[in-house]
Amino acid sequence: MDSSKDYSKLCIHTITTKPWSLAEAVDNYAMAGVKGITVWQNSVPDKNFEAAGKLIRSHGLEIISYCRGGFFTEPDAEKRAHAIEDNKKMIAEAAALGAPILVLVCGSSPTQSMEDSRTQIKEGIEALLPIAENAGVKLAIEPLHPMYADNRSAINTLGQANDMAEYFNSKWVGVAVDVYHLWWDPDLEKEIARCGGNDNLLAYHICDWKIPTTDLLLDRGLMGEGCIPLQKIKNWVASAGFDGYHEVEIFSNHYWQMDQGAFLKKIMEAYDEHCL
């Protein structure tokens, strides 16, 4: 890669290059000059998180986050308790990996009200908080686009995530800002400033919104090929005091079918052109 480019804040989610094993991803990211990696649970199939952490660090990569906990909502109390146990395991996995943050996709259950789901999310985070603090792993509430309100998240705006984070008022709970979910929100600038001002802005995820979008889940775009105002949002995030990594998180059947080396090259070009 061109050494004149600044990739010092570029992080890639392992799921972005899903066809690669963790070892392949780490090798290729490091060779290309990527500095950060966010690890998805399914990229460590042998569950040896300590070894995965060592492998990543030995290639000079920094681990930014671990994805993804949450899914706290469930009408059945026993199943809710089970979800909390799963999240405790994920906090331990994050700690073993050496990831400072666990990202939470909070959950939503269509057979109950959104209000009930939101209450259960609060209860879930409450139960995890001492575990997270003890493990030294921060919990990042990620608001999801309203098109995922049915069964993925009942937290659909940054305003809601900020409310939740401020309710806990703990350095161990904050929010993750993903442009894909939030770009349309007329309150976005204000809410980014709010979470930055409260030291709750833990993570920043980038990709793009394609026109047309042909699949609700697996048709995210590469930065620059859609309509998200990436420069504007990047500036809002910087103005809010965030100086962490810019994490490329793209779920895309289209890109997963490509040669992943060529895709990585495209990611780095797109990052250079649209995100710096």
Next chain:
Amino acid sequence: MDSSKDYSKLCIHTITTKPWSLAEAVDNYAMAGVKGITVWQNSVPDKNFEAAGKLIRSHGLEIISYCRGGFFTEPDAEKRAHAIEDNKKMIAEAAALGAPILVLVCGSSPTQSMEDSRTQIKEGIEALLPIAENAGVKLAIEPLHPMYADNRSAINTLGQANDMAEYFNSKWVGVAVDVYHLWWDPDLEKEIARCGGNDNLLAYHICDWKIPTTDLLLDRGLMGEGCIPLQKIKNWVASAGFDGYHEVEIFSNHYWQMDQGAFLKKIMEAYDEHCL
């Protein structure tokens, strides 16, 4: 249809039974006991709106709205002026039809900022207002789900639509509440009460959100087959003072492939079971 059921506030959008001509829709709705109809422009291919209005009224149906104007946003000023002219024609068509309301899908243009699009929407409505008043046709701003923020509407919450309607402070501008677009919003109850309290609640559209939703545009569900809390929202709308029609607006490749008579029967059963 069972005469013990109350279909006195049931309205169907012609696009819901798109395979039917207007004459077929009118015949079948009237025979089934549907009382209201909302007319889409494409259901009057001969452009004879007076004749269409007469046909509808001769079957005892009430015309609730005309769909859909709007699409005001456009970076090019000449094209914006053209869009306003198109809307003026649609106001005249609504008046010829005898429809008291023109529904506005306001538009969004991905090559400019959302802020610019919102300004252009305001300018568009401003330009139409005297024409609408003169024609006796109300303009209903319909906020669209955030998944349509790319190129269909930069107005994506009821809060935004209420702000816009209150800015005009005219009996000729209000809002249309469609459960498909708004059900996820944590502020929905409050915003419905707000628009009802300001006499801005002009229309109420129903359908359901399927899980999974396989197409962003053409996979709406029949009431009861998804996760939208229809009873709850119906009660909020009633509490806000709305006593107008409940308009079934379903875009669905699945249902358009069915026999439309059988589909109409399903609509009426679903309305009876989930919306009364």
